Each structure stands twice: as structure tokens, then as C-alpha cells.
């Protein structure tokens with residue numbers, strides 16, 4: 001068994017999608033890691049195996065579509081027809097590699113606040129969010145509130161939950177672990 005090499009490509013292509021990150025469980029570090037996927041495709045290739053074992057994932061508007069390589073298993077079963085729509089909690093196992101457990105939970109990430117027509121106030125400190133300042137948008141689609149996240153005002157990470165809705169603020173929380181399955 002070997003760790004996976006994950007190669008995102010098409011980094012420059014911007015498309016709208018409800019999923020901005022994929023989570024995977026690293027057996028080497030025994031921890032979840034978030035993989036931010038800015039492009040629309042990535043390849044999973046077991047280290048030290050042949051390209052025909054590679055698994056490819058392509059992003060459509062709403063889903064990730066998996067193209068199985070030689071010997072790929074999803075949730076311990078062969079992929080009939082070689083095609084699979086990725087679901088939350090899928091265990092994807094390229095031939096000869098540890099399974100990759102995917103969570104499609106949106107990943108909180110620090111980005112420049114794009115600004116909005118009206119003044120926006122941070123739910124934690126109640127101060128205005130200036131366009132361009134480092135901030136985090138709550139991944140909960142029913143909330144989507146922006147909070148500061150920079151040296152002077154680490155408002156998003158200040159507490160365990162979003163100040164507006166309580167959604168976990170951890171940057172490495174996939175919502176579940178493989179042990180839960």
C-alpha cells in the first residue's frame with residue numbers, strides 16, 4: 001500500500017460550482033487534510049505505479065465525476081462502466097493505494113472580502129468589513145456571512161463556531177472521520 005500523489009490541473013479555469021474543496025484522510029499523518037481545488041480536474045495516482053492505475057476526477061456544475069483507472073474500487077466495489085458520480089463519504093481506492101475518503105463539505109478559507117453594495121458588518125466584532133481585507137465566508141449555505149480573519153481581527157477563528165450560525169470554524173473539520181463509517 002502506498003500514499004497517493006494528487007495532481008490538480010487546469011488551475012486557471014474558473015467555473016461556478018457548489019463544491020470548492022475535497023477532503024482526504026492521510027494515513028501517513030493520521031489526519032484530515034483539505035484539498036482546495038481551484039481547477040476542474042485532478043488526478044489521483046498511487047505513488048510508484050503505472051499511469052493506467054490513475055483515477056481522474058472532473059468537476060461538472062454540481063458534481064465530481066470519477067473516471068476509474070485499472071483496478072479502481074469505490075466503497076470497496078469495482079466501478080462498473082468506469083464512471084462514478086462522487087458522493088460525500090465515498091472511499092476511492094486506486095489500485096495498490098490506501099483508500100481516499102472524500103468529504104464534499106465546503107472548506108472555510110481565508111480570502112479577500114469582495115465587498116457588497118451595502119456596508120457589511122462582521123458578526124463577531126460588529127465592525128465594518130472593508131473590501132479587500134482578509135476574511136472568511138461561512139461555508140453554511142444558509143448563512144454565508146463574512147467575518148474578519150486577519151492578524152488584528154481573527155474574528156472567524158476566535159471561537160469554535162461561526163458568530164452568526166455556529167457552523168464549525170475549524171479549517172480542518174470534514175464533519176466526520178473514516179472511523180465513523
Ligand SMILES: [Zn+2]
Pocket residue numbers: 122123124125126127147148153155
Ligand atoms: Zn470582525
Ligand SMILES: [Zn+2]
Pocket residue numbers: 138139140143144145162163164165166167
Ligand atoms: Zn455562519
